[in-house]
Amino acid sequence: MQVNDSKNFEPVIAAFCCNWCSYAGADLSGTNRLSYPTNVKIIRVPCSCRVNPMFILRAFQRGADGVIICGCHPGDCHYTSGNYFTRRRITLLYSMLDFLGIERNRTRLEWVSAAEGAKFASVMEQFTEDVRKLGPNRRLEDLRCRKK
Amino acid sequence: MQEKMKQRAKELLADGTVNRVMGWKKGEFGYDTTPAVFRSAEEIDKYFVCDDFTNSNLSKLLVKESKKDGVILAFLKPCDTYSFNQLLKEHRIDREKVYIIGIPGGPKLDAEIIKSKGITGITGVKNVNYTLVIDTIYGEEKMPFYEAVSVKCKSCKSKKHVIYDELIGDDGDILESDRFDEVEKLENMTSRERFDFWQRELSKCIRCNACKNVCPACTCEKCVFDNPKSGIENKAVSDSFEEKLFHIIRAFHVAGRCTDCGECSRVCPQNIPLHLLNRKFIKDINSLYGEYQAGADLDTKNPLTDYSTDDCEPSIVHERGVE
Amino acid sequence: MLKISLDRLDDFFARVASEQSLYMPVDREDGQAEFRKWTEGSKLSQRLNTVRSAKDFFFPQTENLVDFKIQGKNIEVLDTREECEDFAVFGVRACDARSFSILDKVFLCEPVDSYYKNRREHGVIISLSCTRPAETCFCTVFGIDPVEPEGDISCSTDGKSMFFKVNTPKGEEFVKKFADVFEDGDPAQLEKMKEFSRNVFKKLPLANLSTDSFGGDKMMKLFNSPKWAELSEACIGCGTCTFICPTCQCYDIRDFKTNDGVKRFRCWDSCMYSEFTKMAHGNPRVSQLERFRQRFMHKLVYFPSNNDGEFGCVGCGRCLTKCPSSINIVKVMKALEVEE
Numbered sequence: 078m079q080v081n082d083s084k085n086f087e088p089v090i091a092a093f094c095c096n097w098c099s100y101a102g103a104d105l106s107g108t109n110r111l112s113y114p115t116n117v118k119i120i121r122v123p124c125s126c127r128v129n130p131m132f133i134l135r136a137f138q139r140g141a142d143g144v145i146i147c148g149c150h151p152g153d154c155h156y157t158s159g160n161y162f163t164r165r166r167i168t169l170l171y172s173m174l175d176f177l178g179i180e181r182n183r184t185r186l187e188w189v190s191a192a193e194g195a196k197f198a199s200v201m202e203q204f205t206e207d208v209r210k211l212g213p214n215r216r217l218e219d220l221r222c223r224k225k
Numbered sequence: 226m227q228e229k230m231k232q233r234a235k236e237l238l239a240d241g242t243v244n245r246v247m248g249w250k251k252g253e254f255g256y257d258t259t260p261a262v263f264r265s266a267e268e269i270d271k272y273f274v275c276d277d278f279t280n281s282n283l284s285k286l287l288v289k290e291s292k293k294d295g296v297i298l299a300f301l302k303p304c305d306t307y308s309f310n311q312l313l314k315e316h317r318i319d320r321e322k323v324y325i326i327g328i329p330g331g332p333k334l335d336a337e338i339i340k341s342k343g344i345t346g347i348t349g350v351k352n353v354n355y356t357l358v359i360d361t362i363y364g365e366e367k368m369p370f371y372e373a374v375s376v377k378c379k380s381c382k383s384k385k386h387v388i389y390d391e392l393i394g395d396d397g398d399i400l401e402s403d404r405f406d407e408v409e410k411l412e413n414m415t416s417r418e419r420f421d422f423w424q425r426e427l428s429k430c431i432r433c434n435a436c437k438n439v440c441p442a443c444t445c446e447k448c449v450f451d452n453p454k455s456g457i458e459n460k461a462v463s464d465s466f467e468e469k470l471f472h473i474i475r476a477f478h479v480a481g482r483c484t485d486c487g488e489c490s491r492v493c494p495q496n497i498p499l500h501l502l503n504r505k506f507i508k509d510i511n512s513l514y515g516e517y518q519a520g521a522d523l524d525t526k527n528p529l530t531d532y533s534t535d536d537c538e539p540s541i542v543h544e545r546g547v548e
Numbered sequence: 549m550l551k552i553s554l555d556r557l558d559d560f561f562a563r564v565a566s567e568q569s570l571y572m573p574v575d576r577e578d579g580q581a582e583f584r585k586w587t588e589g590s591k592l593s594q595r596l597n598t599v600r601s602a603k604d605f606f607f608p609q610t611e612n613l614v615d616f617k618i619q620g621k622n623i624e625v626l627d628t629r630e631e632c633e634d635f636a637v638f639g640v641r642a643c644d645a646r647s648f649s650i651l652d653k654v655f656l657c658e659p660v661d662s663y664y665k666n667r668r669e670h671g672v673i674i675s676l677s678c679t680r681p682a683e684t685c686f687c688t689v690f691g692i693d694p695v696e697p698e699g700d701i702s703c704s705t706d707g708k709s710m711f712f713k714v715n716t717p718k719g720e721e722f723v724k725k726f727a728d729v730f731e732d733g734d735p736a737q738l739e740k741m742k743e744f745s746r747n748v749f750k751k752l753p754l755a756n757l758s759t760d761s762f763g764g765d766k767m768m769k770l771f772n773s774p775k776w777a778e779l780s781e782a783c784i785g786c787g788t789c790t791f792i793c794p795t796c797q798c799y800d801i802r803d804f805k806t807n808d809g810v811k812r813f814r815c816w817d818s819c820m821y822s823e824f825t826k827m828a829h830g831n832p833r834v835s836q837l838e839r840f841r842q843r844f845m846h847k848l849v850y851f852p853s854n855n856d857g858e859f860g861c862v863g864c865g866r867c868l869t870k871c872p873s874s875i876n877i878v879k880v881m882k883a884l885e886v887e888e
Contacts, residue, residue: 361683362683
């Protein structure tokens with residue numbers, strides 16, 4: 078279903094990045110002079126496991142069109158097991174959002190290590206493209222926060 | 226049944242095993258029973274009731290009661306024992322302070338369903354061989370017993386008591402239930418249809434908080450929705466976003482701890498099928514992390530505070546089912 | 549007397565709706581009724597009452613009061629009030645019709661609530677008399693005549709026609725506006741029906757409930773009654789009773805921060821909630837017992853003491869059907885009465 082009301086739609090992407098891997102990965106992609114879309118707003122969290130479901134919903138409420146969570150690869154968590162919990166939690170949450178009829182491509186989780194600068198850039202590129210195709214977030218937005 | 230319960234309660238009160246009894250109290254019209262604590266044999270004789278309408282789950286009230294002095298006797302239906310066990314697992318109830326008598330479960334009835342058939346002026350309801358004989362001020366009405374079964378009892382998962390000190394009546398078995406059928410039906414709709422379905426249902430929400438307050442899994446000392454500092458405690462229904470946020474968070478917070486007792490849907494004044502949100506989580510947990518029944522025992526780890534290194538990736542939810 | 553035959557009632561609705569918004573109770577898929585705006589094909593519900601009361605029309609659950617636009621250090625105050633358009637509500641029962649006069653006492657006394665007043669002035673209430681009350685009805689206890697309801701216009705039916713009785717100048721104006729749809733009818737049969745209905749009301753299980761033990765002068769005795777502990781035992785502290793109640797009028801005012809400003813809105817609040825009337829030091833009512841007591845004391849004691857003895861309850865019976873624990877004002881009244 079295409080709900081793109083303007084051809085020049087630029088999505089807002091909230092990216093929750095773990096401090097130890099993905100945030101460093103974003104940094105690396107920068108030092109390597111790789112570009113990724115400016116639509117992506119990075120929010121640094123100590124661990125992907127810190128991402129409370131409320132953060133994700135709040136991002137959508139405040140105008141995000143897509144939310145992506147990035148953490149260390151399973152097994153590499155700075156806190157040993159944080160991202161394993163993330164994985165279960167986020168799976169269930171995304172499944173619930175899907176159950177409520179929120180478009181699937183608005184949510185994603187990717188594992189990006191500190192050495193994967195190129196992966197970070199390509200993941201963001203791809204995700205932004207996917208969300209752009211979906212158009213503005215209308216099913217999980219707060220009308221009071223809509224940009225005028 | 227009711228007489229046996231009363232008698233046993235009075236015996237336990239008399240011999241000092243317990244100093245209070247928790248059960249249900251008669252109402253005005255034969256269907257409006259209230260959970261109540263009885264302190265004497267006279268009170269029990271006068272007000273105690275256990276019939277087709279005693280459908281409320283007493284387990285959550287025991288959190289408060291088990292903090293008081295002395296042992297309390299509680300009559301628990303099979304589904305209530307799951308909630309009780311779950312609370313015990315979370316250290317919310319002092320086991321020593323509760324004496325549990327397991328009683329047979331439902332199916333219990335919902336007076337709202339009877340009324341929705343246009344039957345009104347109800348002054349009493351009797352079950353005569355599974356036909357409800359309803360006394361009303363307009364004369365006698367009849368309807369099949371099973372048509373009035375409450376939503377929470379419609380797809381019963383278990384007739385087995387998972388915890389008790391003694392039983393009245395026989396213990397039952399865990400049942401093969403069709404409780405996920407409705408969830409599956411929704412899963413097979415398109416994303417747009419699902420969205421419309423939930424938008425329609427959730428827009429009825431009046432934010433009365435009955436679903437969260439009655440939930441035996443919701444026992445936080447200070448709920449995030451009651452906390453003005455959380456920024457989301459609005460009682461308002463200003464925007465449809467807030468309803469979704471409230472119901473997603475409510476259901477998510479009890480995921481892995483919800484025993485599927487159905488109280489949320491029973492109490493909803495707007496008849497929103499809230500249990501479907503909880504069941505969706507249960508179904509997902511079962512299919513992705515292995516069969517799990519909250520409250521079934523005291524040892525198994527809650528799937529959300531546990532993990533396995535070869536768990537599926539979240540992308541699985543985007544790959545299966547209908548978009 | 550003005551009348552419209554029942555088979556032409558839908559035409560009447562369509563006619564009114566073509567000129568102004570018309571709301572009436574319609575059935576929902578789950579077998580309950582709610583007030584909805586009339587659209588083509590809407591059918592008047594046969595249920596006695598709606599889940600939510602009719603107070604929403606004048607005192608909505610959430611209402612924007614004012615907006616603040618923030619630009620740098622400047623704050624611009626925007627008045628979001630608009631002149632409300634004329635609307636009519638059909639099918640308000642006697643209990644809800646009375647609830648408006650109770651709400652008026654709160655919102656229209658000085659300082660006048662202009663938001664409420666705006667809506668009130670533009671709404672025409674067309675009430676509908678009751679013929680088949682439920683066991684939970686006890687409006688007669690509070691001196692309400694369910695057969696002759698209040699409202700700008702009151703309607704009753706004799707099974708063939710709907711009779712319209714005009715009670716206020718606003719109602720007069722409404723009838724004039726749609727004069728062509730009414731016929732003149734003989735209400736003889738109607739009077740017989742009314743007599744019959746009145747007898748039904750006398751047979752209701754709660755018809756003999758007494759309010760003698762309540763009122764402003766019994767304040768301290770009732771407040772200190774030991775019964776409250778037992779009565780509030782099963783209360784789960786939800787706001788169902790207050791939100792479906794036609795006369796509960798407490799609200800909270802809050803700010804919502806949007807992306808470029810602030811929306812100040814008010815929303816219903818419930819005395820059952822822990823953060824109700826929260827002040828710097830916390831909530832003055834720390835236990836559920838105190839919160840529970842507040843609701844009933846307000847309806848049965850504080851309100852009459854401030855309003856010439858008028859009770860803050862209209863006996864609609866909604867809390868009797870909807871309370872998750874089936875505790876309600878009737879049980880409270882009966883329990884406290886015993887003490888007398």
